Amino acid sequence: MxxxxxxxxxxxxxxxxxxxxxxxxxxxxxxxxxxxxxxxxxxxxxxxxxxxxxxxxxxxxxxxxxxxxxxxxxxxxxxxxxxxxxxxxxxxxxxxxxxxxxxxxxxxxxxxxxxxxxxxxxxxxxxxxxxxxxxxxxxxxxxxxxxxxxxxxxxxxxxxxxxxxxxxxxxxxxxxxxxxxxxxxxxxxxxxxxxxxxxxxxxxxxxxxxxxxxxxxxxxxxxxxxVMPDEIQQTAASYRGRRQLIGRNSEGGLRQMIISVDRLDYSKGLVERFKAYETFLDRYPEHRRNVEFIQIAPTSRSDVKTYQAIRQQLESEAGHLNGRLSDLDWTPLHYLNKSHERRILMGLFRSADIGFVTPLRDGMNLVAKEYVAAQDPNDPGVLVLSRFAGAARELTSALIINPYDTVGMAEALDRALRMSLAERKDRYEHMMRAIRAADLGxxxxxxxxxxxxxxxxxxxxxxxxxxxx
CATH class of the missing domain: 3.40.50.2000 (Glycogen Phosphorylase B;)
Structure with missing residues (x-):
C-alpha cells in the first residue's frame, strides 16, 4: 500500500x-x-x-x-x-x-x-x-x-x-x-x-x-x-474529578455548568458569547447563583496585533461581567487562557449541561462534535451551536443560534437549562447518528x-x- x-x-x-x-x-x-x-x-x-x-x-x-x-x-x-x-x-x-x-x-x-x-x-x-x-x-x-x-x-x-x-x-x-x-x-x-x-x-x-x-x-x-466518538466516550466516562471547577448552590447541589473551548481568535465569537451570557443572567435572574460558565481559550498568535486586541477585549468583558454580578460564593464566568489535557476536557464536556459553541464563522468546529460524543447517553447535555459553524449542517438537532443575536443566544441558554430529559436524549441520539456516520475514519x-x-x-x-x- x-x-x-x-x-x-x-x-x-x-x-x-x-x-x-x-x-x-x-x-x-x-x-x-x-x-x-x-x-x-x-x-x-x-x-x-x-x-x-x-x-x-x-x-x-x-x-x-x-x-x-x-x-x-x-x-x-x-x-x-x-x-x-x-x-x-x-x-x-x-x-x-x-x-x-x-x-x-x-x-x-x-x-x-x-x-x-x-x-x-x-x-x-x-x-x-x-x-x-x-x-x-x-x-x-x-x-x-x-x-x-x-x-x-x-x-x-x-x-x-x-x-x-x-x-x-x-x-x-x-x-x-x-x-x-x-x-x-x-x-x-x-x-x-x-x-x-x-x-x-x-x-x-x-x-x-x-x-x-x-x-x-x-x-x-x-x-x-x-471525531472518534467511541474513543471520546470512553475517555470522558473514565475521567474522575471533573467537577473540581464548579461550586455548589444554596441547596448544596452542584451548579449547572456551561462550557466553551476555543482557540483565542476573533472568528470564534467570544466577545459576543460573553455578552450573550451576561444578557442571559440579566433576563433570567432565576439562574443566577445556579449556573457557572467555563470558557477555556488558550492564546494563539500572540505576536499578531489583532490577537492582542481580542485578548484585551475579552479580559475587559470578563472583568466587567464578574465585577458586576459575582458574589463572595459565586463567580459566574471562569475565563481560562491555558490549555488542558484532552482527558480533562472530555471529562468537563461530559459534566457540562450546555456546550456553548458560537463562532462567527468556522470551517467545521470539532468542539461541537466532541461535546456531543462525550455526553452520558442516559443524561446528556444540550449543544447550543452557531449556524455559521460547519458542524451545524450535520448537528441539526442542536439548538441552532445566530451569534449576532445576543437575546436569541440568551433565550437558547434558558431553553437548554430547562429542557426535559426526554428531549435532551432525542436530540443527543439524532446528533450521535450523524457523528458516527461521518466520523474521522x-x-x-x-x-x-x-x-x-x-x-x-x-x-x-x-x-x-x-x-x-
Whole structure:
C-alpha cells in the first residue's frame, strides 16, 4: 500500500491523552496513526540558521524545519494570518495586504516543496492541509513531482465577492488547480469555490463533475471532518474529578455548568458569547447563583496585533461581567487562557449541561462534535451551536443560534437549562447518528479513496488555456 505523506504548516507530535490545538492536529494525527507515513512541515522554531529534524514515533515519521525571521514574518504572520485568515472568515475589515508578504508566502511554499522532494517515493500519496499551503501543489509540479496530491481546507472558503478582496486572487486560485482533489468542509464552501472558478476565470464543470481551469483538470468535493466518538466516550466516562471547577448552590447541589473551548481568535465569537451570557443572567435572574460558565481559550498568535486586541477585549468583558454580578460564593464566568489535557476536557464536556459553541464563522468546529460524543447517553447535555459553524449542517438537532443575536443566544441558554430529559436524549441520539456516520475514519477514507481513484480528463484544445476576466 502506498505511503501517506501529510504536509501541514505546523507539525505537532501528539502524545496520547494530551490536548491537541485544533481540529487539524487531531485529524492529521489520527489519519497518520491509522496508515503510517510522514508528517512534514514547520517545527514552530524561528532562527537565523533553521535546522531540519527527523523523528520517528511508532509508524509516523515527523520531518520538521525551522523558518528564518523574514520567512516567518512574511509567510506566517503576514499573508497567511493577516490576509488569508481574516478574508476566508469574512473579516475584510481586519485584513491587510502587502505584496512582499505575498511573495514571501510563495517563496516559503516553494522552499518546503524542495525540501520534501528528496523524501518522496513514486507511489506516495501527498495530502496537503490548509490555507498556509495553497500554492504547494504548483510548487511540486514545477519541480517535476507527479505524485497524486490532494488538498483539504479546514477553514471556510469565502464567496467570490469576498475572495476578490485579495489583490492577487487570480494568481492564488490558479495554484489550486494543480491539485488532483480539493476537499472542503461543507457544500457551501465547495459551491463558493466552484462559483469563483466558473465566474471569475471561466472555468468549466465537466460532465463527470470535475473542473477544468487554467488548463488543469481536477475535482472538488465535500469531506466533513469528524471525531472518534467511541474513543471520546470512553475517555470522558473514565475521567474522575471533573467537577473540581464548579461550586455548589444554596441547596448544596452542584451548579449547572456551561462550557466553551476555543482557540483565542476573533472568528470564534467570544466577545459576543460573553455578552450573550451576561444578557442571559440579566433576563433570567432565576439562574443566577445556579449556573457557572467555563470558557477555556488558550492564546494563539500572540505576536499578531489583532490577537492582542481580542485578548484585551475579552479580559475587559470578563472583568466587567464578574465585577458586576459575582458574589463572595459565586463567580459566574471562569475565563481560562491555558490549555488542558484532552482527558480533562472530555471529562468537563461530559459534566457540562450546555456546550456553548458560537463562532462567527468556522470551517467545521470539532468542539461541537466532541461535546456531543462525550455526553452520558442516559443524561446528556444540550449543544447550543452557531449556524455559521460547519458542524451545524450535520448537528441539526442542536439548538441552532445566530451569534449576532445576543437575546436569541440568551433565550437558547434558558431553553437548554430547562429542557426535559426526554428531549435532551432525542436530540443527543439524532446528533450521535450523524457523528458516527461521518466520523474521522470516514473523513480520511473517503478523501484518500477519491484522491487515489481520480483520473484526470484529457485537456480539450478549446480549454488548454483559460484566462481571467
Amino acid at each position: 502506498s505511503r501517506l505523506v501529510v504536509v501541514s504548516n505546523r507539525v505537532a507530535p501528539i502524545k496520547e491523552g494530551k490536548v491537541a490545538a485544533g481540529g487539524l492536529a487531531v485529524g492529521v494525527y489520527d489519519a497518520l496513526r491509522q496508515s503510517g507515513g510522514i508528517w512534514f512541515g514547520w517545527s514552530g522554531e524561528v532562527s537565523a540558521t533553521p535546522q531540519t529534524s527527523t523523528e520517528t514515533v511508532g509508524n509516523i515519521t515527523y520531518v520538521t524545519m525551522g523558518l528564518t525571521k523574514r520567512d516567518y514574518d512574511q509567510y506566517y504572520r503576514g499573508f497567511s494570518n493577516a490576509t488569508l485568515w481574516p478574508i476566508f472568515h469574512y473579516r475584510i475589515d481586519l485584513a491587510r495586504y502587502n505584496r512582499e508578504e505575498y511573495e514571501g508566502y510563495r517563496r516559503v511554499n516553494a522552499m518546503l516543496a524542495e525540501k520534501l522532494k528528496p523524501l518522496l517515493q513514486p507511489d506516495d500519496i501527498i495530502w496537503i492541509h490548509d490555507y498556509h499551503l495553497i500554492p504547494f501543489a504548483e510548487a511540486c509540479r514545477m519541480l517535476g513531482i507527479r505524485n497524486r496530491i490532494g488538498f483539504f481546507l479546514h477553514i471556510p472558503f469565502p464567496a467570490p465577492e469576498i475572495l476578490t478582496a485579495i489583490p492577487p486572487h487570480n494568481e492564488l486560485l490558479k495554484t489550486f488547480c494543480y491539485y488532483d482533489l480539493i476537499g472542503f468542509q461543507t457544500d457551501t464552501d465547495r459551491l463558493a469555490f466552484q462559483d469563483y472558478v466558473t465566474r471569475e476565470v471561466r472555468g468549466i464543470i465537466e460532465p463527470d463533475g470535475s473542473l477544468t481551469a487554467y488548463g488543469q483538470n481536477f475535482r472538488a468535493g465535500v469531506y466533513p471532518i469528524g 470516514a473523513w480520511r477514507d473517503n478523501f484518500l479513496r477519491d484522491l487515489r481513484s481520480f483520473v484526470s480528463r484529457p485537456k480539450a484544445s478549446g480549454t488548454a488555456q483559460v484566462f481571467a476576466l
